[in-house]
Amino acid sequence: MKVFEVKVDWATNDAEDCTTELYNTKEKAQKAFNFEKLQAMEDYGVFDEQTGELTDENWTLEQKGNCWHLFEEGYWSTNHCLITLTEKEVK
Numbered sequence: 001m002k003v004f005e006v007k008v009d010w011a012t013n014d015a016e017d018c019t020t021e022l023y024n025t026k027e028k029a030q031k032a033f034n035f036e037k038l039q040a041m042e043d044y045g046v047f048d049e050q051t052g053e054l055t056d057e058n059w060t061l062e063q064k065g066n067c068w069h070l071f072e073e074g075y076w077s078t079n080h081c082l083i084t085l086t087e088k089e090v091k
Helices: 026-044
Strands: 002-011 016-023 059-064 067-072 080-089
Touching: 002 026, 016 026, 026 067, 026 080
Parallel strands: none
Antiparallel strands: 002 016, 002 080, 059 067, 067 080
């Protein structure tokens, strides 16, 4: 049986956490993945609200496939957000 994991590993100056949610369809997981990306864009406040483009040159955004990674240069341990969508096989 396949499940789809959406994992959010984040840190800010005040807190940090890592959450994992499992979904039974890729469509549900993709929707959650997209929601988490939008939420992070709002939470970190380094994006233009109109265009969605990164506006702070001290931050880096890396996107590849089902991985979205935002971090402040030189401060990864205190300011980052890593969101992944992974297909898993459950036996």
